[in-house]
Amino acid sequence: MRALFRFKSFVFDPTRRNTLVSFSKSSKSKTHKTPSKIQAESVAITSLFNEITEILGSDVVESDETTRLRFPVSGETNVMTGGDGALVSCTQGVRENAKVGFSGEDGEAQKVVLEEFDVSPVVHEITSVVRADDDILVSMEDKLEKLSFRFEPKIVEKVLKRCFKVPHLALRFFSWAKDKDGFSHKVGVYNTLLSIAGEARDLDMVDELVKEMERNNCDKDIRTWTILISVYGKAKKIGKGLLVFEKMRKSGFEPDAAAYNIMIRSLCIAGRGDLALEFYKEMIEMGITFGLRTYKMLLDCIAKSEKVDVVQSIADNMVRICEISEHDAFGYLLKSFCISGKIKEALELIRELKTKEVCLDTKYFEILVKGLCRANRMVDALEIVDIMKKRKLDDSNVYGIIISGYLRQNDVSKALEQLEVIKNAGHSPRVSTYTEIMQHLFKMKQFHKGCNLFNEMIENGIEPDSVAITAVVAGHLGQNQVAEAWKVFSSMEEKGIKPTWKSYSIFVKELCRSAKYDEILKLLNQMHASKIAIRDDMFSWVISCMEKNGEKEKIEHVKEIQKKCKSYPQELSVSYKTELRQEEELVDDYNHPQVVQLSAPPPASSAVDKMDVQAICRMLSSSRDWERTRESLEKSTVEFTPELVVEVLRNSMIQGNTVLRFFSWVGKRNGYKQSAEAYNMSIKVAGCGKDFKQMRNLFYEMRRQGCLITQDTWAIMIMQYGRTGLTNIAIKTFKEMKDMGLIPSSSTFKCLITVLCQKKGRNVEEATRTFREMIRAGYAPDRELVQDYLGCLCEVGNTKEAKRCLDSLGKIGFPVPVAYSIYIRALCRIGKLEEALAELANFKGDRSLLDQFTYGSIVHGLLLKGQLQEALDKVNSMKEMGIKPGVHVYTSLIVHFFKEKQLEKVLETCQKMEEESCEPSVVTYTAMICGYMSLGKAEEAWKAFRNMKEKGASPDFKTYSKFINCLCQAGKSEDALNLLSEMLDKGIAPSTVNFRTVFYGLNREGKQDLARSVLQKKSALAAQRKVSA
Template sequence: MRINSNLSFQSLARSYHATAGLLFAHGKSSRHSTRDIASSPPPSLYQKIKEIVSADDPFAADGLAAATSIPATAQPSPSPTISIHFPTSKEASSRCAPDVCLNASIGNHRPELANIEEISSVVHKVTEIIRANSTVILMEEHLEEMGVSFTPEIVENALKRCFKFGKLAIRFFEWVKHQPRFCHTTEIYNTVIYIACEAGEFGMVEKLMEEMDANLCAKDVKTWTILISGHGKAKKIGKALWAFEEMRRSGCDPDAAAYEAILQALFTARKAELAFEFYKEMVLKKMKVDIKIYSLLMDCLSTAGYIEKARSVGEDMIKIAQLTEAETYSSMLRSFCVSAKVVDACEIFGEMQKKSLCSDLKVYEVLVKGLCRASRMDEAMQVVNDMKPDLDPGGVIYGCLIDGFFRSGQACKALELFSRMRELGCLPKVSSYTQVLQHLFVSGKYSEACELYEEMLQEGVGADVVAITAVVSGHVQNNNISEAWRVFEDMKHRGMRPTRKMYSVFIKELCKTSRATEALRLLNEMSSSKIHVSDYILCLVRNSIARNGEHKKARIVEEEYVCQLAEHQPDLEGHEASSPIDAFDEDEVKELCKILTSSAKGDALHEKLDKIDLVFSPVLVKEAMRRCQRHGRAALEFFSWVGKQPSYCHSSETYNMAIKIAGSGKDFKHMRNLYQEMRRNRCNVTPNTWTIMISQYGQTGLTELALKTFKEMKIEGFKPNGSTFKYMIIFLSGKKGRRMEEAIQIFQEMLPSGYMPDKEMVDIFLSSLCESGRFVEARKAVKSLCKRGFQSQLGYSLK
């Protein structure tokens, strides 16, 4: 076929004009031009696409390159708009070639169906047979016994109703094509291709495409759109791009739905630059761009750092989509906050203030939430303080601030703000109550937490499952088991179903307090509710029973549940947000560790991480990294990846773990960069952070750097803790890089600070003093230690 040579992206490099004019044909260039930023030009868009396609399928890449030499033909007619999520068109079917249908027409004596009601009844019966999948009588035999003539309408509608039963639906499709006088239509192929894509059966998809060609069944724009969408959802971006080009080569002119499908695929793969080029083509073809596409494109560009391009999309939203300035600026603000570009978000907010576009409380909520996620609490508080008098921050904005203070380790400020908002007559959200309750329980303020919970209920704030989980856990931790059961049962009486997370937390706390019988009761209830019991929870209960001396009962429990665990029954509760009490379970950690300990690196690792469906919390991230310390590079890549997720913010503990892993790998430059990043993000730096860096230097014999870091720590205003003193003295007393003068000074500083050394440190320190001939200092050290409680026998080690 021929494509008009005038249709090309003039905004791309000349090499792209020469070799891939066919690939993304469109009218005159837009105002978005590509600039040369170096003496050697960057790879063209065509080259980038070819690299992506080659990674998925080298043969597809060859086909893509070959497209440039195809002769031109007439322009195809436009195709109707379709839904890419499921084929629902009622248009006339494109039948197979007449000779194919004729050859299949012999021997049919079945009655024809005349009216809509009869057809609907047959479709319903066929659907029941497919879904039943009887093991006694084959599906095919059931269908034969119906004795009806299958029409394309019946087959298409039956397949649509069975799209979740992928393999069974495909079996029906294969069976019916062998029936007399029946021939599959384009619409039927479209439906079954969609089903195969949803089931991940891409080998079957290729077979179906080949079968359409063999049967001379025409592929329409809908066929290609379904193919693009299916590959895009599976993150096979190369295949999706190849399908888009094949659609053009086949004579189908992509419509808005096809462009939306390829854009969705590029958004999923985070290919912001390619997505922007396809978007520009849509604009030049004067296609209507859905508001959702504008928003997703802006998110994708913002995440990739293309702020100017994101702003240009905003301009198009005003000029082309006819959105108001307030709507457009609010959308840009949200995108910048979600992608953690808070500096750019603040600039947009400043422009909105100048244009008087900040009358909506939602604008402040978005900005405050973005600043809190970035741990920029001072700026967030300033935004709230500067709000117009007629705007009330309300529970949502105050809730964002409280969450931000807790996340950044500033619990005192969170509690202060919580009290202040109540004094102002602002009713906190249930999430804020939950966070404060959890903090009070953990801090040992049990009575205060109980009073607050009762006050919450009296104020009419309905406790959700997460809040009740926090309260139940708090009661168990404080040995008030009867009250925990009362709250738990009261929740069920109010019609709320306990989730897997709640059962897991309750069972864990009961096992910690040796309440094995009650933990087993919960385990049985969990199983009867058809909620998956993880092997971790089972082990907790079994071990708790065994610790009570009931070993036989423990074995029976294990045997009873082993079959259930092997089947991995689905969790009917679905995926839920992390509880503040128990941010992860063993299954989630194992899933992450399996990925981090695999051989995947770089983009391959990111692709695997993108596919998992987990709600990340700092506790989950820290635990996964702790277990994968030997796979340091993967753990640090994961740390970097998860930090860019829109709904996640690193804590001090996750930074400390990353610093430890970087130092263990002797990547001290990266270790220091992580510390600087921690400070830039205003994450709470603690003495433990400094101690970790000091220990990493000391373990490799770099005592000079360890000592320098120790001094720097004190200059920065941080007080060394017991671990800091211990490691400094051990490292300075070691044979490699021994510096006993400094070790003695630090030892003399340690005791007045209120920290007592342990036996390991004392043994190493005294031995090093004796080896260095410093017997006077050694005896002085022994006397000091004996005065502070060490046994008098300590002195015999010097004799």
């Protein structure tokens, strides 16, 4: 990975022009603060806040445009800004990129072409066939055949752009069209498909499309690389995004402003401000930069760190490069500090504004109040509101922020008190404020209070919006008052409010929860009559809900409605044309950010220093005496930030005891506050060491500290319980999360299903129930999860449920060939080759694509049955089609030849791999080690093991475990003991089974003293990993 970050050193210039703010040394000092200074520091912060309140309370507000801080927080728009938020003047030096089309002329040309697409009868006619696909008797492909059009790349590309929201249909159309007359493999078609797959978060489809481009000799252009970077960035696959970025360079394409812009945004969204800064430095050195919107994202991301000087420099560059006013830059800076919980820095900024004689308007008071509420400093927030009240700046907005702060703490009584304060002050509460309180009251089973609040809102002449009405509908359904819910829902139309898709979605989910199936049918029919687009995931929820209760007749009614919703008229409606145009524009604008050119490079600062991380890790591993380690840490000059702590936790996971003591110690340091990411990583460290008591303690501490507990936190705990076989506790944890009001995310579902499918603690019934719930919730599982789930179902012989899973995956847009290839793979792995071949023969889709996906699995299945010749024939037939055997095929052959004791064939297979530049994987090396051991050739096994490490394929846990088993079976347990020590040295924790295998082996060989040392190693490892020992 080092090759990815060959950046030159880049240091911020302290003498730069236009410095916005000079913070006091206390806010960015790197000197260590001893515990004796904690009280003094606390007093200093209080003193600072008192000083700020005096500043804010002493001035008289004047509406002078020259001094007012003008931050466009709400609907205010600067006439000088473009769509991305960057000033028009910033775009005069846009870096030329004719291929991607960033110039103004290209934009005009694109607009003209789009208009031409909209009136193209050919494209409209093809699109109506593709997107309809509702006829059971006549397939989409047959209908397309009858059109008798030449499917040239331009036409195919235009149709694909209009299928942006139906990726499964887009891929199906492409699979059919690519074999037709007039089609040729053009990069524009693949770029559109990659954009569609990326928007659908279907990374498997993205990978397959890239491979297909390579098979068809279709070269990538600059836009292809940019799309791939964007796809992986949006999916938070930062590692893959970085690899693509580096491959782009190696392919001869110099990354342009668009690629850098997307990379930095992706890193900011993923919370990797350290890497974003590195890319920012490289951009500066190359003389390019980005628009205001990306600058604000970078500012918000870096503000979470302790590097205040870096944040200040970025704000300076916003003024100099984007030519915004200092007033606006102050606003962005204040907002970033408040969002990041950096209240001290925000207060120092306010003090700095005083010295510059800048007056704050209402919006900036609101930013400060919101920041204080986020930091759970409600008393301080109220003090600011009192100052606003004295200066006659208070309004319903700022009181709404206070109410939101109390509701975030689940303190509804104080929220209601503040509601009375708003009314007594003569202000009308906002609709959103009423709605927020009502939602909390309904959630706390205080239904009548919530309804009274809704009635009060209407009596006071405040018109409810769709969100408020939907909240009341959900409240009624929670009380099983269906008739009243319908009455309230219908009142939307009477008030001239059109129910949104979200409103319908909540209504449907609540009806499903109450099993009111007749009402669901009524609501679906109403949605269809109102021309509300009903998504497939909603139909999936409803059908799954009805299946549980055996409502077969009603399921058929739902499917009839689904067919109606999918049908498209031959003459496209205006709304449909508008939707298609929006989808085309979404594809065309997928990666077209606004960029600006930089005249003089500004300074920057480094992110988390890897040397600092390594230094702390060395301290933690140098001694098991915590007091000595703590003394070393106290003397260290390293600046501790949440980002650095996360990296230390990640790199020292096997030393759970020491590293969690470090986590506790650093959390008590003056001026330091743990982040949610740091808590999540500490919870993972404790769970990996099976220290579940400490894991729970950290979770409760995280909640007490006011850190945001998301689905990711729960997913980590679920995975840690489940991986050790404690699946019942994992299930209870999942339910506990839902009871806390959190809706399971895709990752939470995946973690639970994965651990339920593994052999240790397997619970197939619960896995099936959770998988169906995931589908109903509208989440599409990834390939890895589908592989685990189908593999589990096949292993227990539940092929009926596996086939049902295939049907449901097809309905939600999961690629059908990929799903069937996974199913066939699972059948082959359990020895059901005949069933696998039958599924392959009966497949009605693109057979050639499925053959490519499954031939390795078929070869594996044939070899398990001992049918070597048939397997070799299969390999040769694929070679004739231009498909070379992959590493998994060669590995299967090696395993088979070892089993048959045909060492010459093994060596011959290895020679073929080398000739075809097929690098052996860790699995291949592991198979060779076990094979040699099975033939009694221990020396050859060790040679393969050493060769593996020399080639850069580091042995993993499975490699060590299998080698240890083989050595103990061969009477070489002392060598296995050495492998245990090597595992520990490499940071791989041996399992209880590993220790037991070596212990029994040494005892069998009469080496009792060495056997006792195994028990000592096991006890030492347990003490090393656990705090709650």
